Amino acid sequence: MLRLRSCIASHLLSPTSCSTSPTSHLRRRLSSSAPPISPNPGFAVEDYLVDTCGLTRPQALKASRRIPRLKSSSNPDAVLDFLAGLGLSSTDLAATVAKDPKLLCADVERTLAPKVVGLTGLGLSRSEIARLVALAGTHFRGTPIVSRLQYYLPFFGSFENFLRPVKRSSYLLGFDPERTVKPNVTFLRECGLDDCDIVKLCAISPSMFTAKSRRVREIVACAEGLGVPRGSGMFRAALQAVSHLNEEKIATKLEYLKKTFRWSDAEVSHAVSKAPALLRKPKEALRSRSEFLISDVGLEPAYIAHRPVILYYSMERRLRPRYYVLKFLKVNGLLDQNRDYYNSIVLSEMAFVEKFVCPHKESAPDLAEDYATICKGELPANFRFT
Structure with a gap:
């Protein structure tokens, strides 16, 4: 053998x-x-x-x-x-x-x-x-896999790009490109997406390739209903966000966002149009961010609505640790009280450390260690404010 x-x-x-x-x-x-x-x-x-x-x-x-x-x-x-x-x-x-x-x-x-x-x-x-x-x-045994890859490999640009949606759903291999995939690709191009956008979209939501054309059109309509027009830079993200949701689920999630973040209709519409992936965030994750940002950090609901990407970041690795560093610096007179929280959140990890930790090695020698500690989920004594 x-x-x-x-x-x-x-x-x-x-x-x-x-x-x-x-x-x-x-x-x-x-x-x-x-x-x-x-x-x-x-x-x-x-x-x-x-x-x-x-x-x-x-x-x-x-x-x-x-x-x-x-x-x-x-x-x-x-x-x-x-x-x-x-x-x-x-x-x-x-x-x-x-x-x-x-x-x-x-x-x-x-x-x-x-x-x-x-x-x-x-x-x-x-x-x-x-x-x-x-x-x-x-699908390896039961489909004409060679002829299908003759289409997929050039379209995706590489074998690795093609494997990403297959890892999510091998059903992609079960559909005839001529009958199902190509018509959907043509329609998505008409919606303003280029092939690179379509490949990225399919990597997250393979069903955009394989769904019936009527369903793909419904998904596009839902994305537009969020206030994200075709051809805009956020349109692909909106399609990803609603690709597995129906109108009822979208309405329910919008209502939850309004209640949780105390947003008006206009504010929730603005937030979701700028950050469509909020519709895919688990309710518990949204609730914990609301409690922290509004109650602990003291941000106004309107402030969050106009900077909704802040809700994408990890509570444990970014939102909470950076808040405590800024608060420590402000309490000790080492930072302007009006320093904006959001601007510190969007910095890369290296940029944040260089801007808010390294300059204070002498005045706050334990700050780097305390920051590392709180990033591990533990609250150091220096960050226990009364």
């Missing part, structure tokens, strides 16, 4: 393969090496999935129900050797079989090998094909 594995991999993927096709090499190797498949009275699918494929017993029980006609280990062994020859680890093999047990019944010579040859012809390396197999699930 190990020799078969290495031969398959080398003949399929070696750049030194010569004039004869890789599939012909593979066909000769399989026909001479693979034993005929015959029923094995002692063969137990569930045990094979556990002992040979590495599935857990519950996974094996579920998977075995999808391959009731499997009566021998001959074909599954050939499939596993073929996949291992591509570079899939034992962990990847187990996960791949768990996703698609019927892969064990696939014909290596007629089904799997031609796909690998085709993907290699598109410029994919052995390791890239292995990663694709591990993510694709049933």
Whole structure:
């Protein structure tokens, strides 16, 4: 089996393969090496999935129900050797079989090998094909994956860019680009998005590629309803924010934002048009930011509404630690009382430290350590104000 594995991999993927096709090499190797498949009275699918494929017993029980006609280990062994020859680890093999047990019944010579040859012809390396197999699930075996990647790879610009949406949803591979994806791409271009924007949008919301055109138009209408016009710099973010929400859920979230931050209708509309991702923030995260920024920091609701990106930042790593540094400096007369909180929040970590911590090494020698401490979630004694 190990020799078969290495031969398959080398003949399929070696750049030194010569004039004869890789599939012909593979066909000769399989026909001479693979034993005929015959029923094995002692063969137990569930045990094979556990002992040979590495599935857990519950996974094996579920998977075995999808391959009731499997009566021998001959074909599954050939499939596993073929996949291992591509570079899939034992962990990847187990996960791949768990996703698609019927892969064990696939014909290596007629089904799997031609796909690998085709993907290699598109410029994919052995390791890239292995990663694709591990993510694709049933789509590697059951769809014309080569022809689909002929469209996707040039559009996404790189294999890595293409993998991002596939990691979120392998269903992208299940749709015919001509019938579903291309019409949606054309419409998004008409909405003012360039291909780079569409690729970034799809990486977060693959359904924008695969949804029915009516649904994509509904999503665009919802984004426009937030006050974000087509062609604006915030339009892609608005599409991402509403891509999995309906009008009822959007209305409910807007009402929650109004109540939590004490905003007027105009203020909540302004905030969401400038920071659409607020619609995707968990309610608890929004509530804790409201309590901190309004009650502790003392910011006015209107101030937050006009600077809504402040709500994107981490409470533990940025909002709270920087507030305490500024308050310490102000209490000790080391900083102007009117210094704006928001302007300190939007600085990079390096810029914040250089501007508000480093200049006070002599007057506040413990400030750097105290700042590091509060970033870890602990409140140092110097930051306990009465």
